[in-house]
């Protein structure tokens with residue numbers, strides 16, 4: 001049993017934790033940076049694969065919020081732990097914590113003097129606060145309230161920096177254009193995914209808690225390493241060589257039926273063309289796509305150079321520059337490869353190297369060779385639930401990039417597979433919408449969908465987790481009539 005005094009001291013220590021985090025975050029945010037996000041990025045970079053996979057599976061599109069919450073809870077728990085130490089043991093422990101947090105400000109992905117200062121100040125506040133522990137509920141509330149206020153203030157400062165970044169992007173102006181709103185003949189199906197995914201609804205997946213901010217007027221893309229002609233190109237110079245293409249991007253974590261996939265009309269420079277200008281030297285076997293924070297994804301040079309893999313350096317989507325969270329000002333996209341193999345967002349350089357470079361996911365235990373997206377069909381219309389008897393419309397999207405969708409079939413109550421009607425194909429690498437009408441008697445029914453690619457690959461119905469080669473299985477929906 002805990003005594004009242006012990007309970008009070010735990011509460012007091014927790015409140016001091018909130019206060020210290022608030023001070024650190026506010027100082028980092030004065031320059032638009034975040035101590036919480038710096039800690040979160042270390043967690044993302046170092047967490048073992050099963051922890052990452054479980055977090056992604058359970059938190060869905062809230063993975064970043066869940067990580068931030070984890071940092072907050074962890075900081076408060078650590079403070080309670082420090083509070084339980086003797087006075088002599090506590091000082092070196094706090095110094096160690098402070099130094100570890102400050103090191104994040106020197107670490108490449110989140111390098112920031114303001115984060116270093118914030119971490120040092122947070123450690124100082126922690127030391128002082130835990131020595132003169134607040135007494136009673138009132139003291140604890142004061143600390144927690146002040147901490148929460150500073151955290152809110154920090155968020156407001158960061159939002160202001162983000163707003164200025166969006167303004168800078170807006171000044172870049174349109175990039176590419178949706179000259180014509182694409183149509184596929186299935187426009188009259190309410191509830192069906194749009195043929196082109198709107199930029200604001202496009203899924204976000206990356207290891208950054210917040211997108212890096214890049215000044216478009218100063219940014220240049222470097223093509224370096226084993227090349228005869230290194231290049232340095234501005235956004236305007238890249239735009240001069242850009243072309244439009246339609247393609248679906250799919251995250252390797254997208255289990256059947258999920259929405260970590262989006263279809264875009266992209267605007268970019270063919271990588272084959274960039275390589276032709278740069279002229280790779282003999283021995284340049286890998287193209288390392290490196291983000292401004294050092295994150296890398298590497299691709300084999302040969303198929304990109306020959307055009308066998310039609311990869312692009314993308315600078316726009318759906319008529320606009322890339323949004324901050326989608327990699328502004330540039331990213332690499334090879335339609336058909338899963339998102340985590342397709343190339344880096346927030347691109348800084350393309351480096352041609354030999355096979356010795358170990359990229360981000362390879363280091364984390366994923367296969368070193370790129371993984372291709374497998375055919376997948378998703379049921380959008382007729383959400384799980386009760387439906388009236390009679391003819392029911394069932395519709396969805398399917399993809400099999402880069403070859404294209406040959407057919408989509410439905411199976412009801414484990415009966416025979418029956419083909420559905422396909423919308424017009426935008427491009428083989430794009431997703432394809434489909435629709436059919438079924439007549440179902442009263443009762444509960446199971447509906448499954450599968451896609452077949454034009455290269456003859458039939459969607460695999462075995463349920464398999466994303467790690468290590470991508471998920472498989474059918475999207476299954478239960479209807480009650």
Ligand SMILES: Nc1nc2c(c(=O)[nH]1)N[C@H]1C(S)=C(S)[C@@H](COP(=O)(O)O)O[C@H]1N2
Nearest residue numbers: 203204205206207251291326339340344345
């Ligand atoms: N720099 C950088 N690029 C990245 C990632 C990342 O973490 N950092 N994640 C990759 C993954 S896993 C996916 S699925 C796609 C997602 O792109 P989106 O967020 O624009 O949908 O970006 C890829 N490019």
Ligand SMILES: [Mo]
Nearest residue numbers: 205251252339
């Ligand atoms: Mo991903």
